[in-house]
Amino acid sequence: MSEYKVLIVEDSPTMRQLISFALKRLRGIRIVEASDGVDGLKKLAAEKFDLILTDINMPIMDGLKLVSLLRNDANYKGTPIVVITTEGAQEDRERALALGANDYITKPIQSNRILDITRNLLNIT
Amino acid sequence: MSTEEEKGIHSRAEEFLQVFKKGAEFTHELMKENERLRFRVLELEEAQREGGLEEHAEEEKKKLLKRISELEAEKEEILGRIRKVEAENQDFAVRYVEIEHENNNLANLYIASYQLHSTLDFKEVLQIIIEIIINLIGGEEFGIMLLDEKANELQAVATEGIAREDVPPVKIGIGIIGQVAKTGENYFVEDVHSYVPDLQNPMVCIPLKIKEHVIGVLVIYKLLVQKISFAELDYELFTLLAGHAATAVFSSRLYSDSERKLTTIQGFLDLLTK
Numbered sequence: 001m002s003e004y005k006v007l008i009v010e011d012s013p014t015m016r017q018l019i020s021f022a023l024k025r026l027r028g029i030r031i032v033e034a035s036d037g038v039d040g041l042k043k044l045a046a047e048k049f050d051l052i053l054t055d056i057n058m059p060i061m062d063g064l065k066l067v068s069l070l071r072n073d074a075n076y077k078g079t080p081i082v083v084i085t086t087e088g089a090q091e092d093r094e095r096a097l098a099l100g101a102n103d104y105i106t107k108p109i110q111s112n113r114i115l116d117i118t119r120n121l122l123n124i125t
Numbered sequence: 126m127s128t129e130e131e132k133g134i135h136s137r138a139e140e141f142l143q144v145f146k147k148g149a150e151f152t153h154e155l156m157k158e159n160e161r162l163r164f165r166v167l168e169l170e171e172a173q174r175e176g177g178l179e180e181h182a183e184e185e186k187k188k189l190l191k192r193i194s195e196l197e198a199e200k201e202e203i204l205g206r207i208r209k210v211e212a213e214n215q216d217f218a219v220r221y222v223e224i225e226h227e228n229n230n231l232a233n234l235y236i237a238s239y240q241l242h243s244t245l246d247f248k249e250v251l252q253i254i255i256e257i258i259i260n261l262i263g264g265e266e267f268g269i270m271l272l273d274e275k276a277n278e279l280q281a282v283a284t285e286g287i288a289r290e291d292v293p294p295v296k297i298g299i300g301i302i303g304q305v306a307k308t309g310e311n312y313f314v315e316d317v318h319s320y321v322p323d324l325q326n327p328m329v330c331i332p333l334k335i336k337e338h339v340i341g342v343l344v345i346y347k348l349l350v351q352k353i354s355f356a357e358l359d360y361e362l363f364t365l366l367a368g369h370a371a372t373a374v375f376s377s378r379l380y381s382d383s384e385r386k387l388t389t390i391q392g393f394l395d396l397l398t399k
Contacts, residue, residue, distance in 0.1 A: 014240045014256040021232050086259060088351030106351045108263035111229040 009040035009054040022111040037061025071100035080121040263352030271341035333371035
């Protein structure tokens with residue numbers, strides 16, 4: 001069975017654990033966590049990921065900057081990115097999608113939605 | 126041969142010829158009759174055969190009708206079973222979604238509880254409570270107020286979305302917040318949609334209790350824009366926070382105090398022994 005590598009970029013340890021716990025219900029998923037955009041870039045440089053889940057509001061480097069950088073990086077141009085954020089306004093959603101995010105989930109946590117989107121983007125049945 | 130004899134022979138020949146002709150006519154008639162009778166026999170045989178076929182067909186028809194009705198009954202039974210299985214399937218699907226939902230809720234509650242008790246650092250505990258309220262409940266503006274027993278009032282120790290100093294201290298028993306601290310009962314505004322943020326009158330006020338002893342309150346003034354109303358899990362989370370957050374806050378504060386005292390005592394001991 002193939003293994004999918006998922007990177008969670010989120011400054012809140014509680015939220016990281018919540019997302020991680022939800023994703024562990026899917027078989028063949030390996031999760032790596034990063035606490036901000038820069039930490040995320042370090043993890044992304046070290047290994048290739050199949051899916052990136054990122055928060056927007058984070059210290060050092062925010063999620064939108066990360067999305068923008070990854071979409072200009074040949075290695076991650078086609079890698080699915082999902083934004084998980086407290087920002088629920090339509091313009092925030094549109095901005096993230098325009099930058100290249102594949103999907104946008106608002107907080108509070110929606111485990112089922114995270115699972116559905118992950119299954120869909122990774123083609124897990 | 127004499128003429129008389131010739132005449133006799135001729136007459137007999139004539140007679141024979143007549144008899145032969147009649148015999149031929151009779152044979153011809155017999156043949157015609159035979160043909161007619163044969164035809165009739167064939168007709169009768171045909172009729173008889175047709176009559177038999179009809180009877181056979183009738184019998185077959187009856188058999189087929191019986192089989193059709195048997196198959197119809199069987200079909201109805203199968204359809205009934207399919208409908209039952211479909212209903213069961215639907216029921217299972219609904220149940221599965223419910224269990225999945227319940228599973229998610231339990232996992233979230235477990236993580237919230239786990240996080241709350243993962244540290245003895247007072248500031249970290251406050252940060253975890255804030256993270257839980259943002260990420261699990263969807264609070265945007267809220268605060269954590271703890272009881273100052275000497276002053277008999279609640280003071281904000283951590284806030285999100287609002288400045289800590291903007292939250293006024295509240296005397297026990299005064300206003301909604303004071304009443305919640307006094308009674309230990311959760312408070313929820315009746316209509317979330319029409320609520321206007323007011324630091325004295327929060328949307329939600331949850332007492333932080335250790336058994337019946339209130340050590341503080343959580344006050345929520347505003348929810349995230351996408352959070353329209355409270356879900357079932359939110360009430361469970363509020364109950365969890367009321368107990369677990371209180372214990373975590375209390376023990377971390379106690380630990381911090383004892384650490385501070387220990388450091389002070391250690392300082393004195395160092396002074397005395399030097």
